[in-house]
Amino acid sequence: MEPKEGGNQTPVVTEFIFLGFSQVLHGQTFLFLLFLLIYLITIVGNSVIFTLIQLDPHLHSPMYFFLSHLSCLDLCYSSVTVPKILVNFLHQRHTISYNQCMAQMFFLMTCAGSECALLAVMAYDRYAAICQPLRYAHLMSRKVCVPLATASWIWGLLDSAIHTALATNLSFCEANHIHHIFCDVPPLLKIACSDTYVNEMALHAASVFVGLSPFLMVVISYVYILSTILRIRSNTGRRKAFSTCAAHLIVVIIYFGMANVNYNRPRAGYSLEIDTLVSTLYCIITPMLNPLIYSLRNKEVKGALRKIWLGGQKEGHTFPPK
Structure with missing residues (x-):
């Protein structure tokens, strides 16, 4: 702590202490290895997805263009x-x-914020592909996809700038113990000694515009998608149409479900253990699961990986090929 310059000499917090793992006394080494393994899987998985999309011409489509941005986001997230x-x-x-x-x-x-927006954009892409197949090339041309992806990043950037600017105006007095495992808005608001009304209103507004609005767009898109799929007479056609959406739908359910629990918790919050678990699932486990879900359920991604791997072996070099 350092005192502020001025007459009241109010202490200024120069560092915070995380309490999320404070009760783990003898499992620090195990947790280090566990988080290291999760991080390595996340980095490798998302890097492979991104690299495959760049290398394989068959994956140069709007769906995989947005998936490459999702992989970048998950790399940054983790x-x-x-x-x-x-x-x-x-x-x-x-x-x-x-x-x-x-x-x-x-x-x-x-x-x-960017991932919420991007998942909504990816849902719209699936809607255009399944419900408007004849207009798909026009609806999701490169002139449309690039601005949509850029807007997703800007959407998250603006939301973050507002919350961070408001947080820098908070006073923490002598409270510097965060009941969390990283810095986020809700745990910081809990230990602030100044008025947090504006911050809380901004957080509630963000939960509506940044969280709920994209989720509703996803729901509306999938209502139309499922309606169209059910009208397909061929069982093979229905399975093929649904398989193109299944991975994205799983990611959406996991991500928005965890986000809702993380940011729309009761004012009193949960126990420290539950908070730590929810935060770990939301910000650390989800980025690891995304590439696994897309690669395991996507024949084109598995085919691209197999082709590049076998091609590298035949030519006597390893992935990626020269």
Whole structure:
């Protein structure tokens, strides 16, 4: 703590202490290895998906264009939180400086808002492909896809900038113990000693415009999609149409479900253990699951991986080919 310049000498918080793993006394090494494994799977999985989409011409379509952006987002999402958690495990001291905390919150909220928007865009892409197949090339041309992807990133960036700017105006007095495992808006508001009304209103507004609105767009898109699929007479056609949406639908359910639990919790919150579990599932496990879900359920992605792998073996070099 350092005192503010002025007459009241109010202490200024220079670092925060995370309490999320404070009760784990003898499992620090196990948790370090577990989070390291999750992080490595996340990095490798999303990097492979992104690289495959860039290398294979058969994956140069709007659906995979947006999937490559989702992989980039998941790489950023995980890298914002996990490396700091790993460093804290190594140092046996779960702290973060004030500036690092604000930066972590900014990038975390950027990824969260951008992913919400991108999942809605991906739902619209599936709607156009299944419900408007004759107009699909026009509806999802490159001139449309690039602005949609860019807008998704800007959407998250603007939302994050608002929350971070408001958070920097908060006073924390002598409270610097965060009941969490990384810096996020709700746990910071809980320990602030200044008025948080504006911050809370901004958080509620964001839950509607950044969270609920994209989710409703996804729901509306899939109502039309399912209605169209059910009208397909061929069983093979129905299965093929649904299989193109299944992976995206699973990701949407997991992501928005965890986001709702994480940001729309009761004012009193949950226990520290439940908070830690929810945050881990939302910000750390979900980015790891996304590439697994898309690769395991997507024949084109598996085919591209097999083709590049076998091609590399035949030519005597490893992935990626020269």
